[in-house]
Amino acid sequence: MTKLTEQTFSCDEKDILQEVMNIAFGQATAELAEVIDIFVILSVPYIRVIKGSDLPGYLLKEMDGSPVVNLIEQNFIGKFSGQALLIFPSGAEKELIKLFNQENEAETYGVDIDTLERETLIEVGNILIGACIGKITELLKDFVTYDPPRLLQQDLSQSTPSQFPIDKDSFAISIRTVFRFEQQNVEGYLFLITRQRSVQWLKKALQTFLESFM
């Protein structure tokens, strides 16, 4: 897998990409605190190029032993296109409801707790994904639009590549970050999967980004 990364990006490009991600996620952290009143800690992103068909196995390994997950999937479309996968271990939805003060909203909305949990996951996912992608594309001078997010509950150890919402023949640039909510012990993983056709644009955008500092 490391070999694929090296084939796709030169050392310099990988460094710039890493730097863009660091800045973007730093800004996202700061602005998320303002928008949702919750302090989110995003870890230093880890970038890797992998084959689409290897992705479920890779995710399972990264998820560190909790195979049953809530997976929020959202496509983003721009010059930088791809798919964001936000993964929470199963059970996190109960903590997220507390965090977003939506515990008492089941009655307000007149819906059952399962619906509220699902919808909270989708809402949180939408904002987190929007913040991260928004900041990356802003730095790279692109503007993206999004499809509505979808929530899948999945057992990673059971899923075969064909069940997984990823084109198995594609290459995926996986940008992994772990984020943690300060007030609650909830951790999640964000993977940005971009297709090969975004790579050429990405290389150029990274170059432009670098030149703006020279």
Add this chain to the structure above:
Amino acid sequence: MIFAQIFDTINNGLLVIDRDMTVKYWNRWMAVHSGISSDKIVGTSLFSHFPALDRPNFRRNCKSVFQFGNFCYFSQRLHKHIFPMPAQGSLADCFDYMQQSCSIGPLRNQNNEIELLYISVQDVTEVVSYQKKLIAMTNTDQLTGVYNRNYMESHLVREIDRCRRYDHTMSLLMIDVDLFKTINDNYGHPCGDYALKTICERFMANIRKSDSLIRYGGDEFCIIMPETPGKDAYRVAEIVRRSICDRPITFAGVTFSVTISVGVATIDRNSDDVESMLKKADEALYCAKQSGRNSVT
């Protein structure tokens, strides 16, 4: 010119607001369905016309769109509607309000800064009404109109889960009509069907709204009683049993007596799952049958 026409003729609600929640544009669809004309609302605060919108969830999502340029979605499943508007046509009988699926997106100026956002409103009432009908059909027994086994399986999982989570209790009644086959054999199937319907009506008259009556099999029924300890469930089982044996059933001039046997099971939060709950209730029912029928165990 063209876009202005689309804005006003499209079969969707569209409005544009700024950072202060002041309405900038309000299309004809919004005017028609809300009863608020464009000249009344443009230039005023959206919240002054729709105070219920002024809540953390809505503000948070708007803020996110302004800040990150992403899109936010208000699903019908959670929100039912964002703008209270009457449902249209024949759907008005089933829905107090038009069911809506809404989204918010950013609008950028020439410098690519987000100054405004749009909200689109889609009427999904018809889809929701089909969904409701489909759900009702998959969960209902055609003959008696009570819940069917399909519903029971998912409902029982949820109830047991809730008991564990909140440390509550629940009970289950498993009911069998004694010698039901003889009713069919002696008086014919229409009579048997009528008896089942009558039995269900009497059950329904004696249980709470929060209890669920399920036709489990041909002449087997099940009542799920949330928040009910065994003692109370037993009492209800007795009432239900008597409601059947005390009054004979008359169909097409024929009068006959019916009795039922009832098995009662109460959850053990530490160990019970759907299977073990049903097994316990089944065993209790078997004992009731063994003890001479028309009884509760």
